[in-house]
Amino acid sequence: MTARILLVEDDEAIALIVKTMLEDSGYAVAHTASVAGRDALLKDETFAVMVTDIRLTDGDGLSDIDRVRGMQPDLPIIVVSAQNSLDTAIRASEHGVFEYFPKPFDIDELGKAVEQAARSRGTSPSVSESSDGNLPLIGRSAPMQQVYRMITRVLRNDLSVLITGESGTGKELVAEAIHQFGNRKSGPFIAVNCAAIPHDLIESELFGHERGAFTGAVAQAIGKFEQANGGTLFLDEIGDMPADAQTRLLRALQSSRIRRVGGRHDVAVDARVIAATNRDLGSLIETGQFREDLFYRLNVIPIHLPALRERREDIGTLARHFLSLAEKEGLPRRQIAPAAVELLEEMEWRGNVRELRNLMFRLAVTAREDVVDQGTIRELRVASAPSRASDADNGFDTLIAQWLRDAKPSGGNIHRDLLREFEKPLIERILVQTEGNQVQAARLLGINRNTLRKKLSELAIDVGRLASGR
Numbered sequence: 001m002t003a004r005i006l007l008v009e010d011d012e013a014i015a016l017i018v019k020t021m022l023e024d025s026g027y028a029v030a031h032t033a034s035v036a037g038r039d040a041l042l043k044d045e046t047f048a049v050m051v052t053d054i055r056l057t058d059g060d061g062l063s064d065i066d067r068v069r070g071m072q073p074d075l076p077i078i079v080v081s082a083q084n085s086l087d088t089a090i091r092a093s094e095h096g097v098f099e100y101f102p103k104p105f106d107i108d109e110l111g112k113a114v115e116q117a118a119r120s121r122g123t124s125p126s127v128s129e130s131s132d133g134n135l136p137l138i139g140r141s142a143p144m145q146q147v148y149r150m151i152t153r154v155l156r157n158d159l160s161v162l163i164t165g166e167s168g169t170g171k172e173l174v175a176e177a178i179h180q181f182g183n184r185k186s187g188p189f190i191a192v193n194c195a196a197i198p199h200d201l202i203e204s205e206l207f208g209h210e211r212g213a214f215t216g217a218v219a220q221a222i223g224k225f226e227q228a229n230g231g232t233l234f235l236d237e238i239g240d241m242p243a244d245a246q247t248r249l250l251r252a253l254q255s256s257r258i259r260r261v262g263g264r265h266d267v268a269v270d271a272r273v274i275a276a277t278n279r280d281l282g283s284l285i286e287t288g289q290f291r292e293d294l295f296y297r298l299n300v301i302p303i304h305l306p307a308l309r310e311r312r313e314d315i316g317t318l319a320r321h322f323l324s325l326a327e328k329e330g331l332p333r334r335q336i337a338p339a340a341v342e343l344l345e346e347m348e349w350r351g352n353v354r355e356l357r358n359l360m361f362r363l364a365v366t367a368r369e370d371v372v373d374q375g376t377i378r379e380l381r382v383a384s385a386p387s388r389a390s391d392a393d394n395g396f397d398t399l400i401a402q403w404l405r406d407a408k409p410s411g412g413n414i415h416r417d418l419l420r421e422f423e424k425p426l427i428e429r430i431l432v433q434t435e436g437n438q439v440q441a442a443r444l445l446g447i448n449r450n451t452l453r454k455k456l457s458e459l460a461i462d463v464g465r466l467a468s469g470r
C-alpha cells in the first residue's frame, strides 16, 4: 500500500517543495496548514509519517504533540522549523520526535528521513508519477535546491526578480513557477522576448500606443505592461532591450505608471516584473549598452540557473522525465539503460535542458529498441550533429544576430564586413596557439604565408604581443 504522509506546514512555498519531493518519491501526501486541519485528518486516517512545522497559523505544532500521540501513538514525527534555536532543537528531542530539521534544510536529507521513518513502520512509497499542480522543475541537485530556495523567497511579495543563466537552463520555467505559485496566480502571465521584437517596435509593444502615434498606428493599442495588469510581466532577453525602451521601463518600474507611445497621460499599472537574460549584464553596463540604474532596479532578487553540466546528477532524472512526457504526448514508451544515462552525464550540453529534452523526444521517435542503450545515443548524436545549431545555439548564431543589431552594417556589404569581423580574432587565436609561428599558423589556416603577412598588417595584428601571451 502506498504510504501516506501528513504534511503540516503553513508556508505554502515550503509545503510545495516538500510535497513535490515526497510525491516524486512515490508517497501520497495530505497537506494542511493548521493544527485544526491536522487534528481533523488524524481523526479520519492513519498516516505512515507526519512532517510538521512548529509555528502554524492557529498554534504551535509541537506543544500539543501529546494530542497527536493520543490519536496515533506510533506515528513517527519529523519536525521542520524556521525557529532554529537550540531551545527548539531541545524541545523537539524532549518530545521524542523522529528527526528535527532546522530551515533551510536539505530536501534530500528530509526525503531520506521520511523514508527511514516510513520503513520503521513497514510502509514504503509506491512508484508513481508526480501529480499535477507540483513544481514543474525537475532536479534535486544542490544548485537547483538553491534555486528553489530563492523561488520560495519571492512568492509572497512583488520584488523584482532577475533570472540569469545560459540559454535553455529553464529561466522561463522559473518565471512561470513564480507566477503560478505566487500571489498573482489568478492574474495573467505575459511573456515578452525582447530579442525577438524589432527595435523600433519594442516600446509600442511593451507600453502600447495611441492612434496616430506613428505611421501605421491606425488604432490605439494596449501594450504588454497593461495586459499584465494584476499579474506578471516576464521580460526575456532583457539584455537586448534598446536604450530608449530601457529608460521607459525604468520609469515604469519606479512609478508603477506607464505612458503609451504618443499618449498624453500616464496610466497606472500593477504588474510584477520578472526579467531574464543569458548575457552578462555587467559587461553590457561597462560598454554602455545597459543602464546600471535599471540593472539595480531589476536585480532585487537574483536567481541564477546552473548550466546542465554543473548539475550532472540531475541528467538521469530529467532524461526519464522527458521520455515520460514524450509518452504522454502519444510517442512510444521508452526506458533508458543505466549505461546510456552515464553517457548522457558525460556530454557537454551547451544547449542545456532544452537540448536534453529535444534529444529525448527524438529518441522516443527514432529508437529501435524500447530500452535506449549507449549505442542508440551515440548514433543519434552523430546523426543529429548537423542540426544541432537549431536546438542548442552554437554561439555563432547569437553572435551574428548581435553584430547585425549593434554594428548596423550598411546593406550591400554584410558578407564582406562580417567575414572581416571574424577574421581578426580567428587569426589571433591561431597565432596564440602556434606561439607566434606564422608558418605554422598559415598552414593551419590553409592560407598562403604571404597572404597571412598581408592580413597581419591590414588587420593591425601584433604578433609579438600574441606570441608572448600578453
Ligand SMILES: Nc1ncnc2c1ncn2[C@@H]1O[C@H](COP(=O)(O)OP(=O)(O)OP(=O)(O)O)[C@@H](O)[C@H]1O
Pocket: 136, 137, 138, 139, 165, 166, 167, 168, 169, 170, 171, 172, 173, 174, 236, 277, 278, 353, 354, 357
Ligand atoms: N528543471 C527543469 N525541469 C524540467 N524541464 C525543464 C527544466 N529546465 C528547463 N526545462 C525545459 O527545457 C526547455 C527550455 O527551458 P526554458 O525555455 O525555460 O529555458 P530558458 O533558460 O528560458 O531559455 P532561453 O534563454 O533560450 O529563453 C523547456 O522545454 C523547459 O520546459
